Amino acid sequence: MSTAAPRTTGQDRLWSVDEHLEDILAAVRPLEPIELQLPDAQGCVLVEDVMVPVSLPPFDNSSMDGYAVRVADVAGASEEYPAALEVVGDVAAGQADLLHVGPGQAARIMTGAPLPPGAEAVVPVEWTDGGLGEGPVHGMRARSLAPEQSSGQVRVYRSAEARAHVRAKGSDVRAGDRALEAGTVLGPPQIALLAAIGRGTARVRPRPRVVVLSTGSELVQPGEELRSGQIYDSNSFALTAAARDAGAIAYRVGAVADDAETLRSTIDDQLVRADLVVTTGGVSVGAYDVVKEALSHVGDEDEPGSGIDFRKLAMQPGKPQGFGSIGPDHTPLLALPGNPVSSYVSFELFVRPAIRALMGLEDVHRPTTRAKLVTDKALTSPRGRRQFLRATCAEGTVRPVGGAGSHLVAALAHADSLIVVPEDVESVEPGTEVEVVLLG
Secondary structure (H helix, E strand, O other): OOOOOOOOOOOOOEEOHHHHHHHHHHHOOOOOOEEEEHHHHOOOEEOOOEEOOOOEOOOOEEOOOEEEEOHHHHOOOOOOOOEEEEEEEEEOOOOOOOOOOOOOEEEEEOOOOEOOOOOOEEEEHHHEOOOOOOOOOOOOOOHHHOHHHOOEEEEEOOOOOOOOOEEOOOOOEOOOOEEEOOOOEOOHHHHHHHHHOOOOEEEEEOOOEEEEEEEOOOEEOOOOOOOOOOEEOOHHHHHHHHHHHHOOEEEEEEEEOOOHHHHHHHHHHHHHHOOEEEEEOOOOOOOOOHHHHHHOOOOOOOOOOOEEEEEEEOEEOOOEEEEEEEOOOOEEEEEEOOOHHHHHHHHHHHHHHHHHHHHOOOOOOOOEEEEEEOOOOOEEOOOOOEEEEEEEEEOOEEEEOOOOOOOOHHHHHOOOEEEEEOOOOOEEOOOOEEEEEEOO
16 A cells, blocks of 8 residues: 655645645555455445346246246136136246146246246236135135145136236346446445346455554543543544444554553554554644654654654644654554544544545545524634534534534534535624535
8 A cells, every 4th residue: 555745844834624635635545456255345346347247037037926827828817707727837946947838728836937938927826726726815825835736727817918927037137238337335235236147256445444543641441430530532432433434444442642652653563454544632732742742753764755744724623633654555644633523523524535535436525515504693613714513404404513612522423414614704694505514
């Protein structure tokens, strides 16, 4: 996995959201294609068109349990004047040697079984006496499909048009058709189609492996006892879940204490299973910003092209950010701020597109829409910053959820979208149409 070195400028420069994202997407390259067995290819992106080698279904077959008949033999059939036909045998699903249905004859047929030569239609068993001689069968009785009814006589009480209850060969897809296009994400229906046309493998770009770790000596794992000054580590759980939601195979690493040597060692250990590393916390300007301390000088002589650039972005929340590559394979690394909302918003804006780019997808962004702002008072936004506010969006309207604080996890849990306030806007009045990023 190779990446281009990020652009570097003075630490005091204020980068725009678009510039930062542009650098990330320019540096991240799609993963190399591999051939995977179908169960392992779920969630991956096809790298080539898949053509249909054999039509589906591959032969005319019955869509009902019933009797295969000739149309002329059941013309005008009714309960008062049923058509009496000789049953020449059974046709079961998977049967290779087929009976021939001649004039005055019928073959008992099961759902999915090939339409036998001579037959033109299928009459459901409910339209017959099931070979029992007891009048119309009004349900699927076990006796009407018992082996002893595979010969003898059956009475048919309704007529049938040609091809009735027959699934035609190629009615799903025909040989030579394109089954799936390159760029398709393989979900359950696509996996089913590949299997149905006989493909046991698919050539895909693998799901990216993303390692997520949070930093901070104050962090405690959920389930453990909190002591004074400690908080539970929520960021690593949130971002690991977000990475999986984006399509990645995600690995969560327990919180790392504020020690640069420990952090660098932990990251080095994780590189063997990482196509992308995401850290959260320790990227600001404080005395204990361990990520900056550990990674600011990784671009040394023995690792040409690598290095992490720490920046200030013209956005709220999420001003401090870091991006670059690390290790001998130049594994991309994104360093996000530690406040929960800042971390999650940063993930949506920068990490999710990077994951989608690694997958080889063309559209890497969340969908956006325009909606009318519903709020009690005008929204304020700092000039020169692009603000992202948690919100709920429905039926053409969007409502802010919670305040602007970057620590408000509860509000984030109820949001399904982000209101985007541009850099040159300081106030947004109720009723204004705004841009909205849809999160789910």
